[in-house]
Amino acid sequence: xxxxxxxxxxxxxxxxxxxxxxxxxxxxxxxxxxxxxxxxxxxxxxxxxxxxxxxxxxxxxxxxxxxxxxxxxxxxxxxxxxxxxxxxxxxxxxxxxxxxxxxxxxxxxxxxxxxxxxxxxxxxxxxxxxxxxxxxxxxxxxxxxxxxxxxxxxxxxxxxxxxxxxxxxxxxxxxxxxxxxxxxxxxxxxxxxxxxxxxxxxxxxxxxxxxxxxxxx
Amino acid sequence: xxxxxxxxxxxxxxxxxxxxxxxxxxxxxxxxxxxxxxxxxxxxxxxxxxxxxxxxxxxxxxxxxxxxxxxxxxxxxxxxxxxxxxxxxxxxxxxxxxxxxxxxxxxxxxxxxxxxxxxxxxxxxxxxxxxxxxxxxxxxxxxxxxxxxxxxxxxxxxxxxxxxxxxxxxxxxxxxxxxxxxxxxxxxxxxxxxxxxxxxxxxxxxxxxxxxxxxxx
Amino acid sequence: xxxxxxxxxxxxxxxxxxxxxxxxxxxxxxxxxxxxxxxxxxxxxxxxxxxxxxxxxxxxxxxxxxxxxxxxxxxxxxxxxxxxxxxxxxxxxxxxxxxxxxxxxxxxxxxxxxxxxxxxxxxxxxxxxxxxxxxxxxxxxxxxxxxxxxxxxxxxxxxxxxxxxxxxxxxxxxxxxxxxxxxxxxxxxxxxxxxxxxxxxxxxxxxxxxxxxxxxx
Amino acid sequence: xxxxxxxxxxxxxxxxxxxxxxxxxxxxxxxxxxxxxxxxxxxxxxxxxxxxxxxxxxxxxxxxxxxxxxxxxxxxxxxxxxxxxxxxxxxxxxxxxxxxxxxxxxxxxxxxxxxxxxxxxxxxxxxxxxxxxxxxxxxxxxxxxxxxxxxxxxxxxxxxxxxxxxxxxxxxxxxxxxxxxxxxxxxxxxxxxxxxxxxxxxxxxxxxxxxxxxxxx
DNA sequence: GATGAATGAGGATTCATTCAT
DNA sequence: CATGAATGAATCCTCATTCAT
Numbered sequence: 001x002x003x004x005x006x007x008x009x010x011x012x013x014x015x016x017x018x019x020x021x022x023x024x025x026x027x028x029x030x031x032x033x034x035x036x037x038x039x040x041x042x043x044x045x046x047x048x049x050x051x052x053x054x055x056x057x058x059x060x061x062x063x064x065x066x067x068x069x070x071x072x073x074x075x076x077x078x079x080x081x082x083x084x085x086x087x088x089x090x091x092x093x094x095x096x097x098x099x100x101x102x103x104x105x106x107x108x109x110x111x112x113x114x115x116x117x118x119x120x121x122x123x124x125x126x127x128x129x130x131x132x133x134x135x136x137x138x139x140x141x142x143x144x145x146x147x148x149x150x151x152x153x154x155x156x157x158x159x160x161x162x163x164x165x166x167x168x169x170x171x172x173x174x175x176x177x178x179x180x181x182x183x184x185x186x187x188x189x190x191x192x193x194x195x196x197x198x199x200x201x202x203x204x205x206x207x208x209x210x211x212x213x214x215x216x217x
Numbered sequence: 218x219x220x221x222x223x224x225x226x227x228x229x230x231x232x233x234x235x236x237x238x239x240x241x242x243x244x245x246x247x248x249x250x251x252x253x254x255x256x257x258x259x260x261x262x263x264x265x266x267x268x269x270x271x272x273x274x275x276x277x278x279x280x281x282x283x284x285x286x287x288x289x290x291x292x293x294x295x296x297x298x299x300x301x302x303x304x305x306x307x308x309x310x311x312x313x314x315x316x317x318x319x320x321x322x323x324x325x326x327x328x329x330x331x332x333x334x335x336x337x338x339x340x341x342x343x344x345x346x347x348x349x350x351x352x353x354x355x356x357x358x359x360x361x362x363x364x365x366x367x368x369x370x371x372x373x374x375x376x377x378x379x380x381x382x383x384x385x386x387x388x389x390x391x392x393x394x395x396x397x398x399x400x401x402x403x404x405x406x407x408x409x410x411x412x413x414x415x416x417x418x419x420x421x422x423x424x425x426x427x428x429x430x431x432x433x434x
Numbered sequence: 435x436x437x438x439x440x441x442x443x444x445x446x447x448x449x450x451x452x453x454x455x456x457x458x459x460x461x462x463x464x465x466x467x468x469x470x471x472x473x474x475x476x477x478x479x480x481x482x483x484x485x486x487x488x489x490x491x492x493x494x495x496x497x498x499x500x501x502x503x504x505x506x507x508x509x510x511x512x513x514x515x516x517x518x519x520x521x522x523x524x525x526x527x528x529x530x531x532x533x534x535x536x537x538x539x540x541x542x543x544x545x546x547x548x549x550x551x552x553x554x555x556x557x558x559x560x561x562x563x564x565x566x567x568x569x570x571x572x573x574x575x576x577x578x579x580x581x582x583x584x585x586x587x588x589x590x591x592x593x594x595x596x597x598x599x600x601x602x603x604x605x606x607x608x609x610x611x612x613x614x615x616x617x618x619x620x621x622x623x624x625x626x627x628x629x630x631x632x633x634x635x636x637x638x639x640x641x642x643x644x645x646x647x648x649x650x651x
Numbered sequence: 652x653x654x655x656x657x658x659x660x661x662x663x664x665x666x667x668x669x670x671x672x673x674x675x676x677x678x679x680x681x682x683x684x685x686x687x688x689x690x691x692x693x694x695x696x697x698x699x700x701x702x703x704x705x706x707x708x709x710x711x712x713x714x715x716x717x718x719x720x721x722x723x724x725x726x727x728x729x730x731x732x733x734x735x736x737x738x739x740x741x742x743x744x745x746x747x748x749x750x751x752x753x754x755x756x757x758x759x760x761x762x763x764x765x766x767x768x769x770x771x772x773x774x775x776x777x778x779x780x781x782x783x784x785x786x787x788x789x790x791x792x793x794x795x796x797x798x799x800x801x802x803x804x805x806x807x808x809x810x811x812x813x814x815x816x817x818x819x820x821x822x823x824x825x826x827x828x829x830x831x832x833x834x835x836x837x838x839x840x841x842x843x844x845x846x847x848x849x850x851x852x853x854x855x856x857x858x859x860x861x862x863x864x865x866x867x868x
Numbered sequence: 869g870a871t872g873a874a875t876g877a878g879g880a881t882t883c884a885t886t887c888a889t
Numbered sequence: 890c891a892t893g894a895a896t897g898a899a900t901c902c903t904c905a906t907t908c909a910t
Contacts, residue, residue, distance in 0.1 A: 241873095478904060717881090
């Protein structure tokens with residue numbers, strides 16, 4: 001069972017993560033790999049213990065429950081994904097006179113790098129959010145809110161600069177969400193890609209800007 | 218373990234489903250609901266049995282294993298999704314002088330209707346394909362192949378008619394895949410929507426054709 | 435659970451065996467093969483049904499319980515083994531002037547033939563008598579009694595004729611039992627032989643008569 | 652399924668048995684009793700657990716599967732029976748001028764003592780070898796080989812000393828195997844004897860040496 | 869007589885979790 | 890901190906048996 005307040009949970013968990021033993025790191029490392037590959041439900045704590053070279057008891061000494069071990073993996077990632085995300089980029093953006101295309105390219109490149117570096121954790125997070133209704137209901141609203149707040153600002157700026165069509169923010173958000181969730185899930189979850197080529201980024205940037213329909217001449 | 222040849226599996230499974238008992242139908246019905254909601258791994262056969270008003274043994278009498286029960290649900294759906302998909306639409310398309318926009322609208326409307334009608338099964342299929350590496354490796358190639366073959370034909374036609382930009386088929390396929398997987402997964406899995414408004418369809422059609430970038434005047 | 439009175443059981447079972455359907459014969463045939471190979475406990479009635487090309491219900495229609503199916507196989511064999519055994523041989527013996535060696539050879543040849551013809555049933559009987567304490571306690575006394583009664587007569591005759599050493603009957607019975615049970619079990623159960631060569635019979639006859647120790651000269 | 656190499660299996664199993672918990676010993680003890688009495692197939696792990704005063708999980712923690720529990724009982728016995736068997740006896744024999752009769756008496760006394768001390772394990776081993784074709788095919792060849800190798804040496808020695816008739820080794824081996832398997836199975840399995848009287852040993856020794864036929868004067 | 873769908877008690881096995889050391 | 894033996898509820902699955910057709 002996940003606690004009501006996800007943020008409280010985060011606080012609790014992160015406090016512990018300060019002084020992580022070697023064994024703790026190994027446990028988390030192995031857990032991520034196994035959860036990513038086989039899913040949380042199909043991974044036994046005994047398996048994690050064995051692969052981590054640790055006694056089963058040790059896992060529970062540190063994380064209390066298996067569910068809490070999962071959260072110790074998911075929460076920091078989720079907490080990091082959005083803040084790190086646009087905040088700094090948006091900063092640069094405000095000053096610069098960069099175009100939406102430039103922003104989009106920088107933004108995608110940045111987030112793709114982040115996910116590539118944390119590929120397995122990303123897989124765990126997405127798989128479990130999708131798989132467990134309970135988790136989904138708890139985490140998804142937080143994610144949506146965090147993303148919306150940031151993206152709306154950006155959209156507004158570029159609308160004013162005339163780089164984005166005059167479509168309701170809401171529609172744009174949905175499209176962007178659709179394309180990005182599709183892009184990340186297709187590549188990192190379904191196709192299990194380890195990295196994304198620059199060409200692929202160019203393709204998606206072009207597509208988001210122009211679509212692939214041919215306007216009648 | 219899933220057999221190598223998915224089609225053989227289908228054949229076997231469908232043969233049995235000819236003379237389905239009332240209890241069998243109830244089992245499948247309940248299994249779909251529970252698998253869709255909680256995931257295959259988190260659903261006990263005893264729970265299915267209880268909810269279906271059936272003895273647990275009855276499930277195994279008919280489906281042998283829990284895994285096979287899952288396949289009995291997934292396979293017919295997968296087998297149906299693509300053939301039914303474009304084949305008839307493509308038929309109409311050949312004769313008609315419909316534009317790509319019209320095709321896209323008709324196509325999306327049609328597939329959305331199909332998924333809406335089989336919403337829970339769709340959830341089961343996607344969740345399990347994403348969750349179990351094993352299943353993914355077995356089913357995904359089949360799906361990708363089935364989809365590609367059909368879509369490439371369509372893309373070629375509309376390219377010749379001048380309705381689609383002159384971009385490599387491969388790139389278009391990827392974009393289309395990205396958008397559609399994103400659209401279906403966002404709406405039917407993450408947001409758990411039961412239906413899609415016509416407006417939303419219009420939005421996505423417009424977006425696919427034009428993107429939301431503003432070309433500099 | 436076996437009934438108290440084995441003979442009653444026999445009576446009941448044999449009555450039914452008069453008008454055996456084709457399906458019944460097939461059931462018995464398959465049951466013998468499977469029980470002989472894998473043991474009663476490791477053979478499912480569903481397996482018997484499938485191999486016999488019969489519905490599972492049919493087995494229970496005819497034999498009521500799985501245990502009773504086993505008895506339907508074992509009892510006639512046991513009932514036949516001893517009477518058929520020596521009775522006729524002893525008959526000839528009384529008149530004839532045959533030696534103990536001749537009798538022994540004829541006797542062994544005759545019983546070996548009987549077992550060879552009913553090899554699988556013999557395996558079922560022995561395996562189950564050995565395996566199930568319950569069955570053993572019920573059947574073994576009957577067998578020992580039936581064997582003793584007949585063999586003692588024979589031993590007496592040949593003792594009078596001076597063909598057998600002057601050893602207590604009881605000791606001779608034990609030795610004979612030991613050798614014969616050892617011979618039958620070794621060959622037909624452990625080594626799974628289908629027939630016994632005449633040479634092997636000669637060997638055992640010679641051994642029973644003379645042992646293989648060399649009397650000091 | 653038993654591994655191909657029985658000796659590897661032994662090694663693995665014996666390693667674990669070094670530091671046996673009190674509970675583990677109790678489990679083995681109870682398992683032996685129940686397997687001996689009712690057979691492996693007719694004994695539930697839950698029953699073993701209950702009688703051993705242990706949780707059912709504990710059994711599987713230590714032995715993994717029920718089959719492996721069986722092997723943990725059988726293998727050490729089999730591994731011990733033959734080596735311990737003749738090796739030391741043969742040692743004495745080489746130096747001494749003992750007769751075949753003396754050897755036979757010592758040998759039987761020794762082996763009977765061993766089996767008496769491990770009566771229940773012996774019952775388990777024999778019952779399961781006889782009952783399960785699979786186990787039989789795997790273990791029997793090993794046993795036959797181990798026994799033959801040792802006994803042939805002995806037979807050769809006594810033949811040279813003129814204590815054994817000039818019969819082919821092979822025939823003598825078969826006879827000896829027949830008599831001994833018959834003796835052990837009759838007494839310890841069928842008649843469930845706990846010990847063998849000295850008189851009975853004398854009888855069998857005499858019989859093996861001389862048979863009970865009366866040579867014509 | 870024969871069927872086969874349905875049963876439900878029981879069986880082997882798994883697994884998160886606890887606790888004494 | 891760390892261990893690993895022990896737990897027992899829960900899980901998937903088997904199987905002899907019943908019964909309506």
